[in-house]
Amino acid sequence: MAADAGPHHDIQALYSCHHRWLLGWLHRKIGCWHRSADLAHDTFMRLLAREEALAIAEPRAFLTTVAQRVLANQWRREKLEQAYLEALASRPAALAPSEEERAILLETLNDIAERLDGLPVVVKRAFLMAQLEGQSQAEIASALRISVTTVKRYLVRAGTKCYFAMSLA
Structure with missing residues (x-):
């Protein structure tokens, strides 16, 4: 066997x-x-x-x-x-949204949360502010009281984690 x-x-x-x-x-x-x-x-x-x-x-x-x-x-x-x-x-x-749209949105939100898992909260916030709220890097920097350079670094970090999680799926 x-x-x-x-x-x-x-x-x-x-x-x-x-x-x-x-x-x-x-x-x-x-x-x-x-x-x-x-x-x-x-x-x-x-x-x-x-x-x-x-x-x-x-x-x-x-x-x-x-x-x-x-x-x-x-x-x-x-x-x-x-x-x-x-x-x-x-x-x-x-x-x-319809029930179908709600289910799709919840699944998408959960997928994003899983991909960002392990990142510091401030990195996640910066990423979500950019992706979901459409805020500029300057607006995010002001809201989080960090530099624009740090925002850029955070966005790259979160984006990279999402990208590589997608390529492994």
């Missing part, structure tokens, strides 16, 4: 031995069995998406780390969605 020797075989063994434990750990963390099951599923799906084989010395510590990242991504997504819905609520009903 040469096909069983790949990375998915390792994940199958990891799932068989530790899924129930991970589900319990997630339930203790968030208190809902349904969400815990979804997050455990997402944790193993993230592992299945990897192309390289896993070399795991401490399976539960490894799963905890991956699950915490999945959970953090979920919380970030929910926070982003809540902020988006609050922004929509302040707009007149006639200008509200």
Whole structure:
């Protein structure tokens, strides 16, 4: 059975031995069995998406780390969605996007947030002020109380991170 020797075989063994434990750990963390099951599923799906084989010395510590990242991504997504819905609520009903447009916009916002993840807040703000609000570099510099040269550096940094994230996708 040469096909069983790949990375998915390792994940199958990891799932068989530790899924129930991970589900319990997630339930203790968030208190809902349904969400815990979804997050455990997402944790193993993230592992299945990897192309390289896993070399795991401490399976539960490894799963905890991956699950915490999945959970953090979920919380970030929910926070982003809540902020988006609050922004929509302040707009007149006639200008509200359709459900399809809302879904596309939320997915796009989440994608941008993922691509900018790890950058300092001020770099993200400068990038979003330029891209979403259409502010000039001078306006951003004034609003953030930094130099135009620093704004340029921030925009290049964020733009580079987005570009390379796109090329890896």
